[in-house]
Amino acid sequence: MSIAQIEYFVAVAEEAHVGRAARRLHISQPPLTRQIQRLEDELGAPLFERTPRGMRLLPAGARFLAHARRVLAEVDAARRCLEPLPSSQRAR
Amino acid sequence: MSIAQIEYFVAVAEEAHVGRAARRLHISQPPLTRQIQRLEDELGAPLFERTPRGMRLLPAGARFLAHARRVLAEVDAARRCLEPLPSSQRAR
DNA sequence: AATCCGCGATACCCAAACGGTATTGGCCTG
DNA sequence: CAGGCCAATACCGTTTGGGTATCGCGGATT
Numbered sequence: 411m412s413i414a415q416i417e418y419f420v421a422v423a424e425e426a427h428v429g430r431a432a433r434r435l436h437i438s439q440p441p442l443t444r445q446i447q448r449l450e451d452e453l454g455a456p457l458f459e460r461t462p463r464g465m466r467l468l469p470a471g472a473r474f475l476a477h478a479r480r481v482l483a484e485v486d487a488a489r490r491c492l493e494p495l496p497s498s499q500r501a502r
Numbered sequence: 503m504s505i506a507q508i509e510y511f512v513a514v515a516e517e518a519h520v521g522r523a524a525r526r527l528h529i530s531q532p533p534l535t536r537q538i539q540r541l542e543d544e545l546g547a548p549l550f551e552r553t554p555r556g557m558r559l560l561p562a563g564a565r566f567l568a569h570a571r572r573v574l575a576e577v578d579a580a581r582r583c584l585e586p587l588p589s590s591q592r593a594r
Numbered sequence: 595a596a597t598c599c600g601c602g603a604t605a606c607c608c609a610a611a612c613g614g615t616a617t618t619g620g621c622c623t624g
Numbered sequence: 625c626a627g628g629c630c631a632a633t634a635c636c637g638t639t640t641g642g643g644t645a646t647c648g649c650g651g652a653t654t
Binding site: 411412413453484491 | 503504505508545546547562565566569570572573576577579580581583584
Binding site for chain 2: 641642643644645649650651
């Protein structure tokens with residue numbers, strides 16, 4: 411499981427559509443489909459239901475989505491924790 | 503920044519020694535050195551001081567370490583959130 | 595002061611992972 | 625029953641990651 415995969419998953423969950431999610435992520439659809447498949451494989455459970463209209467989150471996917479967002483939030487915080495500070499601010 | 507890099511960083515921080523951390527991670531020393539370098543590059547700041555005895559966390563590294571552990575904890579939680587349940591347990 | 599030893603860093607190579615283009619298969623829709 | 629839209633697959637080139645061998649540089653030992 412990679413950070414990119416988690417970002418991809420969140421995008422697909424939010425768009426409910428691989429093609430739109432791919433455009434939003436600036437990658438093409440096939441790699442995105444594959445990363446979602448790999449993620450499902452690794453987790454051992456499908457996260458989406460494939461419909462002719464797009465992708466619908468399964469209950470397992472919804473549960474995972476909450477965790478995925480928390481992971482991304484922590485990654486963001488980690489990235490920012492070394493950013494050059496505007497001026498006056500102290501570390502905790 | 504990848505999850506593996508974060509795990510690598512935590513191992514090096516805890517061991518204060520690239521060689522030992524590499525053994526613990528079951529990889530060899532040179533790739534580990536490189537991943538740490540890449541992480542520092544991406545973050546735009548050195549995280550360790552290189553000493554003849556090993557690696558010592560810099561203040562920036564210590565700050566990042568706390569975040570790194572939180573990221574890994576969330577990743578773990580995400581992984582476990584779909585695990586087959588022993589018997590009786592309900593989702594939140 | 596000269597030598598040795600242990601550390602991280604570098605050079606080079608190979609295998610695995612990732613993304614892109616082209617195409618397929620399936621299912622609703624008109 | 626034909627067209628269109630969706631995800632899925634096939635195939636390819638490039639990039640990334642890890643391994644082995646080796647270097648350079650300090651500190652420690654005598």
